[in-house]
Amino acid sequence: MNAINDSFLSSADRGVLRLITAGSVDDGKSTLIGRLLYDSKGVFADQLDAIARAKYKRVAGDGIDFSLLTDGLEAEREQGITIDVAYRYFSTPARKFIIADAPGHEQYTRNMVTGASTADVAVILIDATRAADGKLLPQTKRHSTIARLLGICHIVVAVNKMDLVEWDQAVFERIRAAYAELAAKLGIAHFDALPLSALNGDNVVAASPKTPWYQGQPLLALLEALDVQNDGGALPLRFPVQRVARHDGDRKDDFRGYAGRVASGVLRPGDAVTVQPSGVDAVVSRVLAFDRELDEAVAGDSVTVVLDRDVDVSRGDVIAHAAAPAQVSREFEAELCWLDSQPLNPARKYLLKSGTRLTSAKVRAVLSHRDIHELQEVENTEGVLRMNDIGRVSFTTRDALAVDRYADVPATGAFILIDEATHQTAAAGMLR
The missing domain is CATH 3.40.50.300 (P-loop containing nucleotide triphosphate hydrolases)
Structure with missing residues (x-):
């Protein structure tokens, strides 16, 4: 035994x-x-x-x-x-x-x-x-x-x-x-x-x-x-906020915490952090699990974070260490694997979901696609991607996003595109 x-x-x-x-x-x-x-x-x-x-x-x-x-x-x-x-x-x-x-x-x-x-x-x-x-x-x-x-x-x-x-x-x-x-x-x-x-x-x-x-x-x-x-703990801290937990709002010592899952890195009480994309700084005062208080949370842990002061944090924001923040931008280039039977059309409206943030995105240009036979990127003269194509695309989002290169932090370097009209998942993307 x-x-x-x-x-x-x-x-x-x-x-x-x-x-x-x-x-x-x-x-x-x-x-x-x-x-x-x-x-x-x-x-x-x-x-x-x-x-x-x-x-x-x-x-x-x-x-x-x-x-x-x-x-x-x-x-x-x-x-x-x-x-x-x-x-x-x-x-x-x-x-x-x-x-x-x-x-x-x-x-x-x-x-x-x-x-x-x-x-x-x-x-x-x-x-x-x-x-x-x-x-x-x-x-x-x-x-x-x-x-x-x-x-x-x-x-x-x-x-x-x-x-x-x-x-x-x-x-x-x-x-x-x-x-x-x-x-x-x-x-x-x-x-x-x-x-x-x-x-x-x-x-x-x-x-x-x-x-x-x-x-x-x-x-x-x-x-x-x-x-x-699992080297998630060796990567920079990325904590996408899923929801704001609030109760006892009529009391002076009311509770306000930010619930989510640690996507990468390690989170501890006392850590100096920044809320992105706003850039507001704070210090972690408590890290809470369902039934106890934690000394640290690592990649994969679902926790609630309490900060030392009230700041404007909402679903879709990313909490990162102040010393190693993510990039914040509205303009990106990415490698797309096109999944939809409807070809990519720059005139169509798409939604982009990165972590817990959902925003609208506009395709600016299809820069290239991968020739599977020659195994190299070639110029995309048609400006479209069809189902199962892989290509490099530039686009602009309505809201600023906190992101990383996929090669650096996969959790915040990956996203999906959703067709706004059909609600079909149109593409999986990796920021380059």
Whole structure:
């Protein structure tokens, strides 16, 4: 019993690893996740029984169609594709995992963006049979580009279906070399590559005797060993205010606090802070949780902050350390991943949501877009972005915003655009 408790505590201390599988359609993403769940004992007997009897099963005989463990929509099972992002949880004695299974079709690239936005690791799958000549598919390039833009710190290239190319080392090396060239163009400093067969389980949980030429770890061991540090505490303080908490307003000692979630940094009583965008300075007198007073709050904590004096603070404001404030501006350039089926139109009205602030935004110009085939920015002569396009845009907002470069502080460097007429989420943006 003690060994079990020690194992659980060890896993808890390592934290949760969030990963996303990405790549082109039919590369085997859903099958790989199903295999990981099955081999790590993360599937219940009734689930196995249900997929064994599924009418859309696509493997011969008594074999298990692992993709059905994540493809839960009727349309997904009928067509044999992933449409929406599916999240699955499993754990091993070494670590806990949350996996997002992203669609491979270009039509659903926008779904991949949402899944990748919270991921620590991207597992990029490549079908060895379709890239045997060393030519990567466009979706492999597009998903790798998005992973890089979103600042995902670890990339794992899983060369799948190696059993269909007779475990040919030369094929694996050509694909690894092709991805190394892609990584260099995108600015990905490091990636891990491994050969595997998701369907048969080779090099997924256990090392395979079929790849004596591969000296690395199987996928699960590699993921368990990855060092993913939550460096939110090392970043500057950013505390977007969600609401103002006020009671006993008729008394001299009435309570006024500012509730929200610490997006980055560390907040302590006695800290000199500034309220942005107004620029009013104050000192933190108390940091309150639901049932107690705290000596400090770190990134991810939901707290109420009490300041040493009454200042004008409202929803959407950002509290930052006075020594390291955010930038305040109404004019920005940003990288947009366009998500709406309606193309970007500078004449349309958009709302911009950054943190807890919602304001109107005017697109001034579409400066460039990314050519997925050439992997470079090119001039955008049309002045529009279409669904799944990635481009650089300049815009102006009605209200001044407290923001940072996405590369510096992701929490205040990211935003979404909302079409004011349809209320559809039009784009995900990263300030550059």
